[in-house]
Structure formats: structure tokens, C-alpha cells
Amino acid sequence: EIVLTQSPGTLSLSPGERATLSCTASQTITNNYLAWYQHKPGQAPRLLIDSASDRATGIPDRFSGSGSGTDFTLTISRLDPEDSAVYYCQQCAHSPLTFGQGTKVEVK
């Protein structure tokens, strides 16, 4: 099983600042099939990034993904209060599919 470790656990930033979220895999993720999701309480999770760096339809260009192999990054430039949420990475290459434990982003 591939274990994904996200850091930091919590990120508290001000509007307009940049957030950098990390996701490290215990082994190489084939074809960089790594996704990032945003999840707000009581809502459905939302796909942000597919295949490490492909922005999903309708996602603002403030969200970008990078990385390969075992180390991946989600960057949110110019934070907005509506970006407050928990962000998860997920590897979609190997069964069992696994999620990281999440990074909580607070924007205030």
C-alpha cells in the first residue's frame, strides 16, 4: 500500500498570501497519477488537480500542482477566504487507492 504523508497539518495564512502544501509518497506513483481535492465541511469534495499538474475544469488558475515520482506540491497563490478547507492528495495509480491525511488551510 502506498502511504501518502501531507504537510503541514494546518496552515494559517492571510488573504492574498501563497499556500504551499506538500504530499510525499512512500513509493513512486506510476505516471504521476496524483490528485488533489478540496473538502469543505458538509459539502462534496471537489477535484482540483489531476495527474499531478492538470487543473480540473472550472478550477481557478490560482491553484497549481507540481511534482513527480514521490514528491508533489499544491500551490494556492493569492489566497481567498473561500479557500478555507481541508486539502487531500490521493494516489490513483495503485490499488488500494490511498489518500493523505489532509492539510487544513485557514484563511483569515
Add this chain to the structure above:
Amino acid sequence: EVQLVESGGGLVQPGGPLRLSCAASGFTFRSYWMNWVRQAPGKGLQWVAIIKGDGSQKLYVDSVEGRFTISRDNARNSLYLQMDSLRAEDTAVYFCSGGIGWTALFWGQGTLVSVSP
């Protein structure tokens, strides 16, 4: 507009069964892999199971293998999760989701399953 609507959650005793359903609309259901993902209270997301568009391939997380069965009815645009021998640790909100590959492109709002005496 893509819609996924889960139903069937509720309170069930340990050892009991429960069947979840997910009604899909707004996309060509039979062409998509479909997942069940859960979130226990205060915890993160956990992938549970996935099924190929034609139903020919199914995969499960180890902790539910042999107890849960994922299935689909493409004529009814519906996804199911039959859960047997439920345990307290299965208590969670269960989301259905789907995608062309294994990435969950879109998600439902979830249905709550509580396993308690």
C-alpha cells in the same frame, strides 16, 4: 449538469447489513469508473471500493474485503454498496464519486451510516 445522489444510510446494529445507493445523472454513466469513499467522524477521506464502467473489475480496501460488495446497474444509472457484517469502525459518511480513470472527477454529497447497538 452532473449529479450524484446517495441514499440508504442510517442507524444499524453491529453485525447487520445495509445497502447504499447512488443515483447518477448528467453523464454517460456506463463509461465511468465509480467509487465509494468514506469519512469517519473527525477523520480524513478513505477510499473504500471502485468498479469499472462495465462492472467487470472491482477493487476494495482490505478492511472491507469480503464484507462489502460494490455493484452497478447501468440501465438504471445507479451504483450500489452492499455492506454486511457492519462494525462500529464502519461508521462514516459515504460518498459516491466517478471518473474516466481512477481519479474522482465528481462527487455526491454523501450519506451517513452509523453502526451502534
